[in-house]
Amino acid sequence: SAVISQKPSRDICQRGTSLTIQCQVDSQVTMMFWYRQQPGQSLTLIATANQGSEATYESGFVIDKFPISRPNLTFSTLTVSNMSPEDSSIYLCSVPLRESDNEQFFGPGTRLTVL
């Protein structure tokens, strides 16, 4: 299994500002995923972050709004830029232990509220 931590666990932000969310894994992993869970809704994949390459974004998500860094095999950040109240969500990172694994481990999530 993998132990995943996220920082911050929650935050309240003003519209127009940006927040960077960190995801730390206790083992080296090739792939990391970022998901968004809007209030009362399901999880939606934002992007796939591989170390050493540009993140791959899903339809409806763009790099300017959600820039991602992946500096090494245990760490990634997701920035929510120029926030609006519609960005209020729980943001989760997840990892498969191996790239070919279909089982994933999820972080505890970052609960973001934008006023």
Place this chain on the structure above:
Amino acid sequence: AQSVTQPDIHITVSEGASLELRCNYSYGATPYLFWYVQSPGQGLQLLLKYFSGDTLVQGIKGFEAEFKRSQSSFNLRKPSVHWSDAAEYFCAVGAGEYGNKLVFGAGTILRVKS
């Protein structure tokens, strides 16, 4: 495109009663299918998964699920529900080359009454 439908938003069952949560998927190939549970204030935990072999899959906490290709379904069951099972349950299909890009259903909130 892949999609997952969980038709029941809320389900209430009595403690000790049996449970079935419905899940239907749309996917062009043999799917990777998952059930996750999310308890209040906690992260997602994998209950069970299916990608080949026996269509009846056993998971943790006494849960099982049955893959029915003809019905495009992957329903979750438990013979006797405990109060601690109250949570939100998500069905997901795995997309991408390795099936690890998850497409989630809307979730079913399970309430357990004593």
